[in-house]
Amino acid sequence: MVTFFGVPIQALMGQLLLGLINGASYAVLSLGLALIFGLLNIINFAHGAQYMMGAFVAWMLLTYAGINYWLALLVAPLVVGLFGVLIERLLLHRLYKLDHLYGLLLTFGLALIMEGLFRQAYGISGQSYDPPQMLQGGVNLGFMFLPLYRGWVVVVALAVCLAVWAGIEKTRLGALLRAATENPALVRAFGVNVPLLITGTYGFGAALAAFAGVLAAPLYSINPLMGSNIIIIVFAVVVIGGMGSILGSVLTGFGLGLVEGLTKVFYPEASSTVIFVIMAIVLLIKPAGLFGRAN
């Protein structure tokens, strides 16, 4: 059997694939964070809670209304996105003139409140959500058994990342968004409704988080703290990729998923810390992040 540092190459391929799958959810989550930071200059600490809400809304739709996974994939991001719009209009937009820190504190507080409310209502053990009938079971790839649902997660996450990237780079709306990121005053002078653009971006960022939450619902136990566990990693991803860089955060998300996957084979104890070690090294060598531009 061919081995690589004592690990059979087949097992290694399986682990790399798993890393890629985890990277997919990092990518979708960090994409939303990077978008929000790019335009609003807000470090959205409520992102993890919005991810958790996405998963919970999908579960509620199924449990209370019988609405299936496919519809939930659309409806849950919509609900959480609207909730995001509400937060931006009522609270966040008062903070743009202040230091970053205030936005961070506000969103952190909101995250704690949301987690607390869900904990009060549903307890901590979590809810169970089955993958849709069509995606149950799996295929034998020769080197591993791949559950169909995990394959679907990678494909759909890649598609969403590509679509968002294309939307920002190739469309008129995307061009306005990029322009408003650079110089909001000038864009406003051209008659563009910048506040609306900002509200929409925050709502869309929240919707992306919720989308990742729905994707995660059949994989993990849906509990109120599921977001706070993943959000720290996603922050590290955004920092490594370069704050505000869309492509950077997507590539970093997938890349770090792979690195984490390898760590789980060679030194599993460090798999929860390896991303932060990389973050420290990147910050030392390239403080603006791998794909970021220094101001």
Added chain:
Amino acid sequence: MTLKRTLTLAAVALFAAGGAAQAQISDNVVKIGVLNDQSGPYSDLAGRGSVVAAQMAIDDFGGKVHGAPIQLLSADHQNKPDVGANIANRWIDVDHVDAIVDVPTSSVALAIQDITRKKDVVHLNSTAGSSDLTGKDCSPTMVHWTYDTYAQAHGTGTALTKQGGKTWYFITADYAFGHALEHDTAEAVKEAGGKVLGSVNAPFPTADFSSFLLQAQGSGANVIGLANAGTDTINAIKQAHEFGITKGGQKLTGLLTFISDIHSLGLPTAQGLILTDAWYWDHDAASRAWAKRWSQKMGGGRMPTSVQAGVYSAVMHYLKAIDKAGTDEAKKVVATMKSMPIHDMFTQNGHIRADGRMVHDMYLVEVKSPAESKYPWDYFKILRTIPGDEAFRPMDKGGCPLVQASAGK
């Protein structure tokens, strides 16, 4: 004026205390504090449910012992030893609490053990796992009621190995509790003639276990043992199901799995799991009746875990011991508790050893399939009743100093 009033009040209070309680109940009130996790990972399996269980014991006892009212306090220790220690010190020094109850999370429980030993306060532990509590860290004022890592490990490890699960692989939560559980189980497996092929340490907490499960699958072991708890266990079992591990012929076991975890997983995912538990609500008429009362007080829809039932049983026995001893002085009450057999809805044949271990039968159970489950929370099939003396660590193996002292007498 203020001083005079205080003195007068004090005199009146002293007089009243002297008159009401001929028995020696300190400050003429028995205060019981439930100290546990009320917001974190153990808040469903213990949490408010334990507080309700303690209150039920007080109400069932009649609310008074030797004429002194029984008061219940509760607090959230957030699974942090320093937070737990602060609360315990305040309860003891300011509020004059007589007994601290429940205390999940071994690190917090060991901190509370130290404080209650030094300050001579009763510690009735139901939810912490560490068998050190009745081993090298034992205390004359403590009783460990429901389970410990030794009993969990031996119950499941021995049974599965004897059923033909000769080779084992562990997925272990990378902290003290996980390592202790793995170590104890590995011993039991080897004693029963099995072999441990390997283990992987997963960081705590972990959401995605797929990589570790794949490694366990690759090992070819008959049994994959999950030496973790709470959400970690739930996620690992859920993903093992997803990756078809049990369909491939490997057995999966959660070494510390509570019925609340099974409820969260749902039977389609959890069916066939084998685990050890200290109590099951649907075991007999007495346990069923109690569980239904508890469920009502919790607002319905849930059934109690073994550790919540343990809190009720422990508090009830504590109050009976005060009644019998005529005092709430910690060492005397615990000594009285040790002299009385326990016969209630929790156990038919319980007794407390010199090291503080409450010995009772444990159950090896299998999770039912959805077809076998006839009503809500009908989750367990009891495969075997493990007699108490076999389930728990022999007293001379624990290294508790109290045991040597009592043997020397």
